Structure formats: C-alpha cells, structure tokens
Amino acid sequence: MNKSFYILFLFITNSVYGQSDQKYWDNWNKNYPEVDIVSILKQEKLYADSIEKNPAIPRYYSRLDNYRFKAVYLGKTRATSQEVITSMKNVYKLFTGNASRLDGMIESEVLFKIGQEETWMPVQPQILEALKKEVKKGNMLTVYCLHFNEHNSKNILYNTFLISEFYK
Structure with missing residues (x-):
C-alpha cells in the first residue's frame, strides 16, 4: 500500500509541476528579450564617450x-x-539593495565571441x-544574461553579462 501511494504521489506531483521543454524556454524567452547586443554595446560606448566629453553631465x-x-x-x-x-x-546594490545575493555566483567567466569582439562573461557555477x-568550442549558443552596466566616476565603462542559462 505504501509503495502504491508513493508512486501515485510522484505521478501527481510530476504532472502538476512538470513542464514541457517548450514551456520552459517560453518562460525564459518572456523574461529575457532577444536583442541585437552588438548595437546595444555600441550605443553604450557612444553614450559613455559623450558623458566623458561633457563635464556638466554626472559621470x-x-x-x-x-x-x-x-x-x-x-x-x-x-x-x-x-x-x-x-x-x-x-x-546590483543600486537596483535591488542586496549585493550579497551575488556572493558565490560570479567566481568564473567564460570567453565568447559577440559579433567581431571577444568578451569574457561571468557564469553561474552550475551553468x-x-x-x-x-x-x-565554436558552438553558437543563445545565452540568457543579466546585464550589469556601470560607467564609474573614473570613466571606466563596464558592460558585464552574467550568464543564467543557455540554449544550443
């Protein structure tokens, strides 16, 4: 009796909480819009350059x-x-108030080619x-990233992408 109940319990929880691969990726796609990242990076660089040339604008x-x-x-x-x-x-602290959430998530980074540029991107350990x-090596992937953009008072521009998921 116990074994039958356990099997039934597993079946019910899997059917309720399980999701298809398509639904899984639909959720990721909804939360991570696809962008032309090369254009975004060019715009970020142009904006940083314009700020650096205009001392009236906060750095x-x-x-x-x-x-x-x-x-x-x-x-x-x-x-x-x-x-x-x-x-x-x-x-992260400016936008969420709790930078300690990143502890243990950004120990390593992986080299990718985006357009014609090579870019190091931090990656969560399980990813x-x-x-x-x-x-x-050489595989084209779709990467799902949290983009951290910072132009600091020393005129250093950081465009950092923390990889949260990928799809081959």
Whole structure:
C-alpha cells in the first residue's frame, strides 16, 4: 500500500509541476528579450564617450537588464576579476539593495565571441558545469544574461553579462 501511494504521489506531483521543454524556454524567452547586443554595446560606448566629453553631465550611471542573444562559445575559462565583481555588486546594490545575493555566483567567466569582439562573461557555477559538459568550442549558443552596466566616476565603462542559462 505504501509503495502504491508513493508512486501515485510522484505521478501527481510530476504532472502538476512538470513542464514541457517548450514551456520552459517560453518562460525564459518572456523574461529575457532577444536583442541585437552588438548595437546595444555600441550605443553604450557612444553614450559613455559623450558623458566623458561633457563635464556638466554626472559621470556615474548604471543600468541592470535581462537579455538573450547569440554568442559563440570559445571554450576558455578564467577567474572573474575583483574589479568586475565590484562593478556588478555596485549595480546590483543600486537596483535591488542586496549585493550579497551575488556572493558565490560570479567566481568564473567564460570567453565568447559577440559579433567581431571577444568578451569574457561571468557564469553561474552550475551553468559553467553544463557548458563544459554540453558545449564544444565554436558552438553558437543563445545565452540568457543579466546585464550589469556601470560607467564609474573614473570613466571606466563596464558592460558585464552574467550568464543564467543557455540554449544550443
């Protein structure tokens, strides 16, 4: 009797909470709009340059957003620099108030090619494991990222993409 009840319980919970692959990706796609990231990065650079040339405009600005875009996986990994971590925490604190949520999430970054540029992108540890297991160097992926944009008072522009998910 106990075994039958357990099997029935598993069946019911899986049918209630389970979701199809399509529904899974539909949810991600809804929350991470697809963008032309090359154009966005060009606009961010132009805006930073214009601020740096006009001393009347405050130097510091930041933005936090969700994006998805195509990138080529180049297969290299390195530790995330303290400067990038600090920038991400600055932005996250401004928009959410709790930068400690990023602790343990931004230890490593992976090299991608976006357009003609190579870009290091921090990656959550569980996603890094999946990348290494499932993706080969040179594969084109759709990456789902939290974009941290910070132009600090030292005129350094950070455009950092924390990878939250990917799709081959």
